[in-house]
Amino acid sequence: MIQINCQGLALGYDAALVRGLNFSVSAGDYLCILGENGSGKSTLMKTILGLQSPLEGRVSWGEGVKAQEIGYLPQQTQAQRDFPATVWEVTLSGCQGKCGLRPFYNKTEKEKARLSLRRMDMEHFADRCYRELSGGQQQRVLLARALCAASKILLLDEPVSGLDPAACRDMYEMIDSLNKKDGMTILMISHDMEAALHYASHILYLGEQVFFGTCKEFVRSVPGRRYLKQKGEPYGNDA
Amino acid sequence: MGMMLEKLVAYWAYPFVRYALAVGVLVALCAALLGVTLVLKRFSFIGDGLSHVAFGAMAVASVLNLASDMPLVMGVTVLCAVFLLGAGENSKIKGDAAMAMFSVGALAVGYLVMNLFSVSSNLAGDVCTTLFGATSILTLSKSDVWMCVILSALVVLLYVFFYHKIFAITFDESFASATGTNAKRYNLILAVVTAVVIVMAMNLVGSLLISALVIFPAMSAMRLFHSFKAVTIFSAGLSVFCAAAGIVVSILAGTPVGATIVTVEIITFVLCWGIGLAGRR
Numbered sequence: 001m002i003q004i005n006c007q008g009l010a011l012g013y014d015a016a017l018v019r020g021l022n023f024s025v026s027a028g029d030y031l032c033i034l035g036e037n038g039s040g041k042s043t044l045m046k047t048i049l050g051l052q053s054p055l056e057g058r059v060s061w062g063e064g065v066k067a068q069e070i071g072y073l074p075q076q077t078q079a080q081r082d083f084p085a086t087v088w089e090v091t092l093s094g095c096q097g098k099c100g101l102r103p104f105y106n107k108t109e110k111e112k113a114r115l116s117l118r119r120m121d122m123e124h125f126a127d128r129c130y131r132e133l134s135g136g137q138q139q140r141v142l143l144a145r146a147l148c149a150a151s152k153i154l155l156l157d158e159p160v161s162g163l164d165p166a167a168c169r170d171m172y173e174m175i176d177s178l179n180k181k182d183g184m185t186i187l188m189i190s191h192d193m194e195a196a197l198h199y200a201s202h203i204l205y206l207g208e209q210v211f212f213g214t215c216k217e218f219v220r221s222v223p224g225r226r227y228l229k230q231k232g233e234p235y236g237n238d239a
Numbered sequence: 240m241g242m243m244l245e246k247l248v249a250y251w252a253y254p255f256v257r258y259a260l261a262v263g264v265l266v267a268l269c270a271a272l273l274g275v276t277l278v279l280k281r282f283s284f285i286g287d288g289l290s291h292v293a294f295g296a297m298a299v300a301s302v303l304n305l306a307s308d309m310p311l312v313m314g315v316t317v318l319c320a321v322f323l324l325g326a327g328e329n330s331k332i333k334g335d336a337a338m339a340m341f342s343v344g345a346l347a348v349g350y351l352v353m354n355l356f357s358v359s360s361n362l363a364g365d366v367c368t369t370l371f372g373a374t375s376i377l378t379l380s381k382s383d384v385w386m387c388v389i390l391s392a393l394v395v396l397l398y399v400f401f402y403h404k405i406f407a408i409t410f411d412e413s414f415a416s417a418t419g420t421n422a423k424r425y426n427l428i429l430a431v432v433t434a435v436v437i438v439m440a441m442n443l444v445g446s447l448l449i450s451a452l453v454i455f456p457a458m459s460a461m462r463l464f465h466s467f468k469a470v471t472i473f474s475a476g477l478s479v480f481c482a483a484a485g486i487v488v489s490i491l492a493g494t495p496v497g498a499t500i501v502t503v504e505i506i507t508f509v510l511c512w513g514i515g516l517a518g519r520r
């Protein structure tokens with residue numbers, strides 16, 4: 001079942017960064033978006049989420065996918081430095097979309113927030129002030145918030161940036177289990193080639209030459225080989 | 240001390256004192272509730288900006304000789320608020336710059352229009368009254384007070400009802416709208432409520448005071464607390480206290496009401512700052 005379908009998409013701000021982008025994501029896919037800095041990965045994610053309108057083409061969502069079922073981890077939060085908010089308040093706000101017009105959070109939502117925090121190993125920080133956490137800790141809280149929001153699709157913009165190696169590994173394992181066990185569709189932006197090829201089912205590469213396909217196809221493709229070479233990886237013996 | 244109390248009791252007999260206290264406290268409460276969000280959204284000066292816009296609209300209304308200037312003033316101010324708050328994070332002109340443009344522009348045009356077409360002989364006095372509210376809080380009528388009570392009740396209800404949504408769109412608007420919260424709708428509600436409170440407050444207490452009422456309680460509360468809930472509750476309480484204390488002091492000492500309230504706000508801010516610093520040690 002196709003959940004996200006992009007047809008003839010052109011992305012960018014004033015001038016187009018990428019043109020003629022065609023790809024689709026089905027339920028249960030694990031798509032990794034690769035590309036150099038400034039190639040438009042974050043812009044693509046914002047366009048998919050409707051935070052920004054495409055220059056050309058359109059993004060269509062599959063039937064039965066509601067915005068309330070999407071989780072999102074932005075690359076940089078717009079949260080201001082001096083924002084007074086506890087970790088708990090931030091995490092719980094991930095459930096806001098599900099509330100509709102209801103003014104308060106119910107038990108299920110609070111439980112979900114607690115579980116997400118535990119998953120990110122941040123439960124004992126619940127009453128701490130968000131702005132007083134380290135960068136990596138803040139990242140974990142935002143991930144917990146994304147987990148609260150996600151029930152079908154999770155979009156992650158560089159989820160492991162700022163995490164220490166152990167946390168990084170846990171994170172990949174956790175995302176993998178969400179994908180395999182809970183059947184959650186994952187769209188992840190990453191610079192970590194190895195992990196991308198290890199975990200993802202599909203790769204979208206943004207650059208001069210756009211590529212979309214499975215991991216196996218990617219390591220054999222022209223942009224894939226060039227990218228792997230730049231990254232100092234041996235050609236496609238990892239897939 | 241006894242003398243002061245006697246004096247207060249004597250003043251309490253006058254309806255205008257009671258009215259001033261009620262209205263001052265209610266306006267302070269509304270402004271403080273909205274203030275937390277506005278300050279965090281980097282809209283500290285919206286009180287100032289919108290009241291200048293309202294002033295410009297008032298000048299035009301008086302030149303056009305409209306029977307009632309309220310609809311025009313309210314309409315223009317709401318539109319500006321919607322434009323400023325609704326433009327959000329993606330606009331080309333940053334919020335504070337856009338607001339400064341509106342504020343200064345409206346003030347200049349309003350003054351120019353008044354100057355060119357005014358029928359009043361005391362132009363400078365008129366302008367001064369609009370900007371500083373002069374003593375208007377001591378000349379309220381019963382219907383003013385009722386209007387204020389109803390509007391404040393509405394603002395508080397809306398705020399409580401939408402509290403979690405306001406937090407979500409203030410903390411991270413993109414995340415909220417990406418995950419199914421209608422951020423546009425809540426921004427719109429916020430903008431309309433802000434404009435209504437500011438026009439109401441401006442008529443009652445002048446535009447100098449409304450800015451202070453928006454900014455100070457939130458800033459003071461942020462020195463002391465680090466959760467959104469605590470900041471909101473404390474700033475509402477503090478604002479009510481400052482307004483009441485300021486009005487009482489101004490009556491006893493015969494000082495200008497608006498300026499006295501602002502002075503009390505400054506003193507409490509410095510106190511909160513000190514306590515916050517001491518607590519951190």
Ligand SMILES: Nc1ncnc2c1ncn2[C@@H]1O[C@H](COP(=O)(O)OP(=O)(O)OP(=O)(O)O)[C@@H](O)[C@H]1O
Nearest residue numbers: 013014017035036037038039040041042043044075
């Ligand atoms: N708000 C904006 N207005 C105008 N141009 C922008 C804006 N945001 C990003 N850009 C430009 O668009 C291009 C792509 O940005 P984007 O954030 O999508 O890159 P990215 O692929 O996510 O890079 P990174 O790996 O560094 O995160 C960049 O050249 C950037 O300068």
Ligand SMILES: [Mg+2]
Nearest residue numbers: 041042043075
């Ligand atoms: Mg990016």
